[in-house]
Amino acid sequence: MPLEAKLIFSVMNKSGPIIIIEDDLDDQEVLIDIFKELNYRNEIVFFSDSEEALEFLTATKVEPFLVLSDINMPKLNGMELREKVHNNEDLRMKSIPYLFFSTAAEQKQVIEAYSRSIQGFFVKPPDYNKLKATIRKIIEYWQECVSPNYIKSAQQ
Amino acid sequence: MTHGPILVLEDDVDDQELYQDCIKAIGINNPVRFFSRAEELIDYLLKTEDQPFIIVSDVNLPGMTGLELKQYIQDNPYLRAKGIPFVFISTNADKVAVHQAHALGVQGFFEKPYKFEDVQMMFQKIFDYWALCRHVNNT
Numbered sequence: 060m061p062l063e064a065k066l067i068f069s070v071m072n073k074s075g076p077i078i079i080i081e082d083d084l085d086d087q088e089v090l091i092d093i094f095k096e097l098n099y100r101n102e103i104v105f106f107s108d109s110e111e112a113l114e115f116l117t118a119t120k121v122e123p124f125l126v127l128s129d130i131n132m133p134k135l136n137g138m139e140l141r142e143k144v145h146n147n148e149d150l151r152m153k154s155i156p157y158l159f160f161s162t163a164a165e166q167k168q169v170i171e172a173y174s175r176s177i178q179g180f181f182v183k184p185p186d187y188n189k190l191k192a193t194i195r196k197i198i199e200y201w202q203e204c205v206s207p208n209y210i211k212s213a214q215q
Numbered sequence: 216m217t218h219g220p221i222l223v224l225e226d227d228v229d230d231q232e233l234y235q236d237c238i239k240a241i242g243i244n245n246p247v248r249f250f251s252r253a254e255e256l257i258d259y260l261l262k263t264e265d266q267p268f269i270i271v272s273d274v275n276l277p278g279m280t281g282l283e284l285k286q287y288i289q290d291n292p293y294l295r296a297k298g299i300p301f302v303f304i305s306t307n308a309d310k311v312a313v314h315q316a317h318a319l320g321v322q323g324f325f326e327k328p329y330k331f332e333d334v335q336m337m338f339q340k341i342f343d344y345w346a347l348c349r350h351v352n353n354t
Contacts, residue, residue, distance in 0.1 A: 154317030164349040173298035173351060176289070176320025180349040193347060200344040203337070205308050205324045 073202055075124040076102040080112045080140070081160075082132045086183070093191045099198060109135040113143055116150060125156040125178075125201055130168060137161070138168070141175050156201050216346035217353045219268040220246040222299075224256050224284070226276050230327070234271070237335045243342055253279035257287065260294055266352040267299050269345050274305040274312050281305075282312065285319045298351035302341055 077099075081087050087105050094103050101124055106112035109132045116123070126144075130137035137159055144150050144157065158179040159172055172180050179197065184190050221238065225231050231249045238247055245268055250256040253276055260267075274281040285301055288294040302323035303316050316324050323341065328334050 151318060154314065164354050166351070166354045169349050169354045170296060170298055170351055174295055178320075178322050179344070181347065182349055196343055196347055200323065200340055203325065203340055205305075205313050205326050 073124055074100050075122045076104045077198075078104050078106070078112065078116070078123045078126045079160075080106045080109055080126070080128040080132070080137070082107045082109070082129060086129075089187065089190065090194075093187070093194055096191065097195060097198070109133075109137070109140045113140055116144060117147055122153055123155050125158065125197075127158050127160045127197075130159055130161040138171060138175070141172075141177065145175060156204075158197065216243075216245070216342065217266065217268050218245055219266040219352055220248045222248050222250065222256060222259075222267050222270045224250045224253060224270065224272040224276065224281065225304075226251040226273065230273075233331070233334060234338070237331065237338050241335050241339050241342070243338070252276065253281065253284040253287075256284065257294075260288075260297070260299075267297075268352065269300045269302060269341070271302050271304055271341070274303055274308070274316070282315050282319065285316065285321060289319060296351075300345050300348070300350060304337070 077094075079087070079090060081090065084107065087107065091103070091105075104115075104123075106115065109128075112128075113135065116126070128137045128140060135143070141157060156178040158181065159177060160181050160183060161168075162183055164180060164182050169180055181193055181197065184193060221243070223231065223234055225234065231251075235247055235249075248259070250259065253272075256270070272281040272284060279287070281303060288301065300322040302325065303321055304325045304327050305312065306327050308324065308326050313324055323344075325337055325341070328337060
């Protein structure tokens with residue numbers, strides 16, 4: 060692990076924004092309603108364009124709580140986006156839980172996803188209440204997890 | 216939830232028993248296989264035809280540590296392709312270990328609670344999540 064001698068520990072805040080990358084606007088609206096009902100303190104940030112999402116994730120100083128990403132999207136698809144995020148050292152240091160959230164799951168995709176060390180692969184249930192229950196389980200799981208303390212090298 | 220075995224890597228026999236009891240208490244019927252050393256778990260993974268549901272691992276172990284095990288699986292194309300969710304449960308999670316675990320792309324890191332009911336709840340949360348989640352063995 061390329062950690063330098065001087066380290067700054069700062070606890071990743073679990074109240075950081077939840078980033079949702081979803082090109083379908085109808086699906087976005089359903090998710091907005093669900094998050095409103097669940098009433099978490101986290102800000103929810105939507106991207107319908109995966110390239111914009113990448114730009115946001117790489118440029119921003121914000122430390123997101125987690126990323127929920129669709130797979131089938133124009134331009135960068137979910138796998139390609141994940142690859143770019145994973146190859147970015149600053150982002151990898153933030154250790155943001157990265158989850159796929161897709162309408163379907165093919166075995167090939169699932170294997171590929173886990174080879175890229177994702178933290179979950181969920182199929183969107185078509186039913187509103189089931190979708191809500193899924194979202195709740197995801198958030199509760201990662202809230203319970205020991206937070207990845209964000210360590211940043213103080214050098215440079 | 217798939218019926219594959221739950222693999223627990225934990226060198227403390229008391230904790231092994233505690234986990235066994237908790238998993239049973241929440242009505243999970245998957246077989247639970249215990250390993251006290253990472254090397255034994257690797258041997259098993261290389262030979263078995265089972266499709267394990269999840270690996271639950273301690274961090275501090277004699278010999279190869281939990282972090283080294285996760286790294287080993289990550290670096291081995293055969294083991295990596297099994298796509299088994301890997302979750303740490305640690306008694307005293309120090310910051311560096313938590314960070315390293317997440318940098319290795321771990322699928323969860325939990326601190327072992329003291330009370331039996333809380334350990335049960337932790338397992339419930341872990342199994343709920345991974346039962347709902349798609350992975351190689353249920354897709």
